[in-house]
Amino acid sequence: MKHLAGKHIVLGISGGIAAYKSATLIRLLVKAGAEVQVVITPNGKEFITPVTLSALSGKPVICDFFTANTGEWHSHVDIGLWADAMVVAPATASTIGKMANGIADNMLITTYLSAKSPVFVAPAMDLDMMAHPSTERNLATLRADGVHIIEPEVGELASHLVGRGRMEEPENILRVLEDFFTPKTMAGKRVMITAGPTVERIDPVRFVSNFSTGKMGYAIADEAARRGAEVTLISGPVCVKATHSAVKVVDVESARQMLCAAQDAFENCDVAIMAAAVADYAPAEARSSKIKREHEEVSCLTLVKNPDIAATLGRAKVGQKLIGFALETEHGEHGIENAQEKIARKNLDMVVFNSLADAGAGFGTDTNKITLLWADGRCPRECSLKSKADVACDILNAIEELCD
Numbered sequence: 001m002k003h004l005a006g007k008h009i010v011l012g013i014s015g016g017i018a019a020y021k022s023a024t025l026i027r028l029l030v031k032a033g034a035e036v037q038v039v040i041t042p043n044g045k046e047f048i049t050p051v052t053l054s055a056l057s058g059k060p061v062i063c064d065f066f067t068a069n070t071g072e073w074h075s076h077v078d079i080g081l082w083a084d085a086m087v088v089a090p091a092t093a094s095t096i097g098k099m100a101n102g103i104a105d106n107m108l109i110t111t112y113l114s115a116k117s118p119v120f121v122a123p124a125m126d127l128d129m130m131a132h133p134s135t136e137r138n139l140a141t142l143r144a145d146g147v148h149i150i151e152p153e154v155g156e157l158a159s160h161l162v163g164r165g166r167m168e169e170p171e172n173i174l175r176v177l178e179d180f181f182t183p184k185t186m187a188g189k190r191v192m193i194t195a196g197p198t199v200e201r202i203d204p205v206r207f208v209s210n211f212s213t214g215k216m217g218y219a220i221a222d223e224a225a226r227r228g229a230e231v232t233l234i235s236g237p238v239c240v241k242a243t244h245s246a247v248k249v250v251d252v253e254s255a256r257q258m259l260c261a262a263q264d265a266f267e268n269c270d271v272a273i274m275a276a277a278v279a280d281y282a283p284a285e286a287r288s289s290k291i292k293r294e295h296e297e298v299s300c301l302t303l304v305k306n307p308d309i310a311a312t313l314g315r316a317k318v319g320q321k322l323i324g325f326a327l328e329t330e331h332g333e334h335g336i337e338n339a340q341e342k343i344a345r346k347n348l349d350m351v352v353f354n355s356l357a358d359a360g361a362g363f364g365t366d367t368n369k370i371t372l373l374w375a376d377g378r379c380p381r382e383c384s385l386k387s388k389a390d391v392a393c394d395i396l397n398a399i400e401e402l403c404d
């Protein structure tokens, strides 16, 4: 994901315990390629030191209107204009009140009043302060002024009371910003994605499956949702979770269940991406009770072929774009030939080839190395080893080209 790369973020920090999370937020923003300028309130400095913040952001932290010994003036107007976004995290009740009412008695508030960019506020306070009518009134004023409120979580607070007022986690604040800066190039598109393995029961405690973790399919689902698509993710049993709240997850277990869910969703979709590692075979019969070692001699397991979901959809296709994956164990020409053969056999428009023979590619890794192949005969596109989030961007860029 490169949507935050090069973006200028002003991070306003006010005086609350959650200021310790600002350090992580800066790290995440910098890692995502953003430039961060911290503006802190005098109280904020009591909770986290400017040394930590400037070391992480790589820029001097601004707190005062002037540097005392040199008389250098810090222009809140320039900082406000520099910003592509301003994020106030943590935002205390006091800072929220000052923002809502234009009480410009510190650098953070004057910068806010000068900012032309979108502004995000992540409240952090005790539950009673959060629920107080004055806080609610001030937040309503900020919303009406066009400020984006990143809602606090319910959880344990610094007071050890449990309630609403915990600042949203830095990872989620980053996601809100990434979402905001992602161009909505797939708005109006309905995208169906299969992900993860399928699990074929032998008995209630044993099964036939594969090593798929679902990471690739989930990364595609999150990115498609960020781009504004309506996403249905049909998922086999996995431990990963969709991070984008707009992804609709349909949980299934077996290939047959996945086929039913996929056929349902396919009818009304524009794009179907088959990222699941469907088990090709299932036990002919699933026993209803556990096979006992002492009582039975199981010397062979009879397997039957599962339906080919991609090929079934390929036959039913009426204008949808159908994208398959080909996970091979060979790389180079031979792997590509196998992948190409799947385009014809399953009536795919595009296939994403990846090989277990490439280090960092395939099941369970956070990275992948893919080659894209098309049904219309254009040249294969080989991509370098990247994070699965970045690979998801490459795949969706290619799908957007296909849909043009």
Ligand code: CTP
Pocket (backbone or CB within 6 Å): 194, 255, 274, 275, 276, 277, 278, 279, 280, 306, 307, 308, 309, 310, 311, 323, 324, 325, 326, 327, 328, 342, 346
């Ligand atoms: N696929 C599917 N249903 C199956 C098997 C595969 O929908 N029963 C889909 C996968 O999700 C993938 C594509 O078909 O998008 C290719 O899967 P792959 O396992 O590589 O191909 P197979 O057809 O199973 O062929 P083989 O395993 O022999 O290479």
